[in-house]
Amino acid sequence: MSLSVFDIFKIGIGPSSSHTMGPMQAAARFVNELRNDGVLEEVVQVSAELFGSLALTGKGHCTDTAVLLGLEGMLPAELDPDDGDKRVAAIRKNARINLAGSREIAFDEPMDLLFLVDQYLPEHANGMRFTVYDAHQSVLRQTSYFSTGGGFVVSENEINTVIGAQHEEKLPYPFRSGRSLLQQCRDHDMSIAELAFANELTFADADQINTSLMNLWSVMRSCVERGFRKEGLLPGVLKVKRRAPRMFNKLDNAEYTSPTLFMDWVTAWALAVNEENAAGGKIVTAPTNGAAGIIPAVMHYYMKFEPGAEEAGLKKFLLVAGCIGALYKMNASISGAEMGCQGEVGVACSMAAGGLVAALNGSNEQIENAAEIGMEHNLGLTCDPVAGLVQVPCIERNAMGAVKAINATRLALGGDGSHKVSLDQVIETMRQTGVDMSSVYKETARGGLAVNVTEC
Numbered sequence: 001m002s003l004s005v006f007d008i009f010k011i012g013i014g015p016s017s018s019h020t021m022g023p024m025q026a027a028a029r030f031v032n033e034l035r036n037d038g039v040l041e042e043v044v045q046v047s048a049e050l051f052g053s054l055a056l057t058g059k060g061h062c063t064d065t066a067v068l069l070g071l072e073g074m075l076p077a078e079l080d081p082d083d084g085d086k087r088v089a090a091i092r093k094n095a096r097i098n099l100a101g102s103r104e105i106a107f108d109e110p111m112d113l114l115f116l117v118d119q120y121l122p123e124h125a126n127g128m129r130f131t132v133y134d135a136h137q138s139v140l141r142q143t144s145y146f147s148t149g150g151g152f153v154v155s156e157n158e159i160n161t162v163i164g165a166q167h168e169e170k171l172p173y174p175f176r177s178g179r180s181l182l183q184q185c186r187d188h189d190m191s192i193a194e195l196a197f198a199n200e201l202t203f204a205d206a207d208q209i210n211t212s213l214m215n216l217w218s219v220m221r222s223c224v225e226r227g228f229r230k231e232g233l234l235p236g237v238l239k240v241k242r243r244a245p246r247m248f249n250k251l252d253n254a255e256y257t258s259p260t261l262f263m264d265w266v267t268a269w270a271l272a273v274n275e276e277n278a279a280g281g282k283i284v285t286a287p288t289n290g291a292a293g294i295i296p297a298v299m300h301y302y303m304k305f306e307p308g309a310e311e312a313g314l315k316k317f318l319l320v321a322g323c324i325g326a327l328y329k330m331n332a333s334i335s336g337a338e339m340g341c342q343g344e345v346g347v348a349c350s351m352a353a354g355g356l357v358a359a360l361n362g363s364n365e366q367i368e369n370a371a372e373i374g375m376e377h378n379l380g381l382t383c384d385p386v387a388g389l390v391q392v393p394c395i396e397r398n399a400m401g402a403v404k405a406i407n408a409t410r411l412a413l414g415g416d417g418s419h420k421v422s423l424d425q426v427i428e429t430m431r432q433t434g435v436d437m438s439s440v441y442k443e444t445a446r447g448g449l450a451v452n453v454t455e456c
Helices: 017-036 052-057 063-071 081-094 165-170 178-188 192-200 206-229 244-251 261-278 294-305 311-331 345-359 364-376 394-413 423-436
Strands: 010-013 045-051 096-099 103-106 113-116 127-133 139-149 152-155 282-285
Touching (some): 010 206, 045 063, 052 127, 063 081, 063 113, 178 364, 178 423, 192 206, 244 261, 261 294, 261 394, 345 394
Parallel strands (some): 045 113
Antiparallel strands (some): 010 282, 127 139
16 A cells, blocks of 8 residues: 555544645745754745635635635644634734744734635636745745645645555555556455555554554544534534534434335434534545544444444454555545545545445455445536535535445445456546546535525
8 A cells, every 4th residue: 555544534524625734734844944944033924825726615614714824834734713713813802823832923814824716726626825034125035845645745846646656666566557556466365455464564563553543533522522512503604504413313212213214214324423523523535634534434334223333343444445545545535625526526426335345354356346346436526515615515525425325335246246347446536537527526615506506
């Protein structure tokens, strides 16, 4: 594997991995490099420019607040959302910002943080540029970064680097395609989960890997629990009402019965996560924030409804889902701004389907089949967030994707793993579809539901 499972699954905050977590990490990286290079003490002004999809839907995705926090040196995995809100309020009240937490300068947000909605950087749809000046208004440094989905960030000098290539020589069982993954498993008589674990041993010991996997599950569970507790309206102009608490209260009633009970629970789990994400809560990218509810919902389904479910199954689920996510990241994209929602919800559905088959002890071929089914029936899915918020249709779309992943699992387990369309073929089809898709359907809020739904 050329990417770690923990590259695919990251702990962070909502509402977006590409538009919130990515810009925060890029801004923090920029100021930390200034400090490490001894440049920071000369800085008297900083400017941030957002391009393409970051500019078009950045307000709804909290890109502005993410940049402010990043410039102060904060990172998504370490941030308490409540503390972040207080810090942003202080920056705006005082018109001052503390670069990398060590150099306070004046900051005029309307002039120093620009949403350039009619401009794109040619390298990627999610582009941003940071510039710092000295007392003579001379440019000290200027760097462009690109948020490529799932919280991944590259600089202008790294944009053409092959994702994950730096790891390949270190890994005992590298792969860059579904075909090579299956072949490695055959050659070494391993399951995909065993191969993934062996590759992870390159980066950490067995105890650390197991602890980290269970920590991901713990954060997912906590997110669901918060989503079930918190009521009221989500932030933003749409005034979307949280539905997960009401659904949970109904389902938690011992007298409630329904032939669609498992679907009702799956829906509730997915809604809980994505309502928390929309509110800027703590989540796990899986593989993105916009699709963060699918995998937790399917993992909860496994634990509640599958006989014999156990912690070992959860670990296999995450290891295998991480491998599948890595294939999409290496060979296509998990960015809604590049692929549309097929690159987010579609990929998460594919990952969840393969992961669930692994947890249920399906064969490697059945895992690959389930992952292929999960994507095949999400091809062409657009990203058209109303008002640029990760709410409509994003929240419900996760519930639909989770149920579809379970259906893909059942289809795959009902066969012997043989099928007509390979995972590699469907990944390449998704990539081509994303390239051909009009930009108005790729996280720009300029097409689809985003222009046909009145914001009220």
